[in-house]
Structures are given as structure tokens and as C-alpha cells.
Amino acid sequence: MKLVVVSAGLSVPSSTRLLADRLAAAVDRRTPVETEVVELRDLAVEIAHNFTNGFAGKALAAAQDAVAGADGLIVVTPVFSASYSGLFKSFFDVLDKDALAGKPVLIAATGGTGRHSLVLEHALRPLFAYLRAVVVPTGVYAASEDWGAEGLAERIERAADELAALLPLSAARSEPEVVPFAEQLAALER
Numbered sequence: 001m002k003l004v005v006v007s008a009g010l011s012v013p014s015s016t017r018l019l020a021d022r023l024a025a026a027v028d029r030r031t032p033v034e035t036e037v038v039e040l041r042d043l044a045v046e047i048a049h050n051f052t053n054g055f056a057g058k059a060l061a062a063a064q065d066a067v068a069g070a071d072g073l074i075v076v077t078p079v080f081s082a083s084y085s086g087l088f089k090s091f092f093d094v095l096d097k098d099a100l101a102g103k104p105v106l107i108a109a110t111g112g113t114g115r116h117s118l119v120l121e122h123a124l125r126p127l128f129a130y131l132r133a134v135v136v137p138t139g140v141y142a143a144s145e146d147w148g149a150e151g152l153a154e155r156i157e158r159a160a161d162e163l164a165a166l167l168p169l170s171a172a173r174s175e176p177e178v179v180p181f182a183e184q185l186a187a188l189e190r
Helices: 015-030 040-053 058-069 086-093 119-130 152-172 181-189
Strands: 002-007 034-039 072-080 104-111 140-143
Touching (some): 002 015, 015 034, 040 086, 072 086, 104 119, 140 152
Parallel strands (some): 002 034, 072 104, 104 140
């Protein structure tokens, strides 16, 4: 099974990438996956050019293909002005409109304060619902004070359980189609 991690962190090192790596490792402990990381920072110029000329550069096209061909996604963004980053949104704007249909997605975000934790419910979950992805129930938000604190590891593990339960359903599909809701619920209850 193929898991693609989309990280919109801008700095090196990045707490966004750190959270993405911890989530991917937790999923891999449950079900072995081939993981590919897409660093949006490295694609910023090609994303901008795609908006102005309508064509994806080589690296952007490879990232788009990786996302479209994945059995599941982990998407992680830093929070800017109480929402996902512009780079994060721009990447999903240049994807094919059907690329995420029926695909399981774990949403996550990082921020400087816990006051922005609702970004998961007010920005990320609606974006991926619009893209017709299957968003796992548990999103993971990590504020600066969460690193090393009680609770973050448990949220990571719970979200990984939920994504890992949906990956086999996604991998078994031969054509892009939406997994029936009852089937998704049954997989999460196992």
C-alpha cells in the first residue's frame, strides 16, 4: 500500500514535517506502507507557475501523480492567520478535481498556540470534504506546548489507527470510486 505525506512546512527543521513523520511512522507500525513525502516548500515556484501558465513542471507533476496514485494521505500544514497556509491550499487547487475522490486522508496542523486547533474542523475538514476525500474522524493539531506534553502521542496513535483501517479498502479498489459510508464505518469499528 502506498501512503503519501504532504507537508507544507516552510522551515528546516519544521515542526510540521516532524508531526508528518510521526504520523506516518504510527501508520506504518499498524500496516506496512510504502511512504512518499511531498515537501510543498520545494514545489512553491512550480505551483505558482502552474497557476499562471496552466502547466505543471516536472516535480509538481510527479507530486500530483503520487497523490493521485496513493492509497491514503497524511496532510499537514502550519497555521497562518487562523487557517492553512496559502502554499498548502494552492497545491490542492492544482490537483485534478477527482484525484482525492474516495481516498482516505488524515488531516493535521501545527501552530504556535492551542487557540488555533479548530483549524482542523473549520478549514481542513471542509476542504477535503469538498474534494470528496474520506477524512478520518481524528485530526491531529500540535501547538508548540504540545511537543513532549501529555495527549499528543495518544492523538497520533488514534488517528493512525483510523487511517490504517481504511487503507486496505482503498488499496483494494481497482478504479477510483467512493467507498460506501457503511463500509468505512465498519472498517473503523474493527
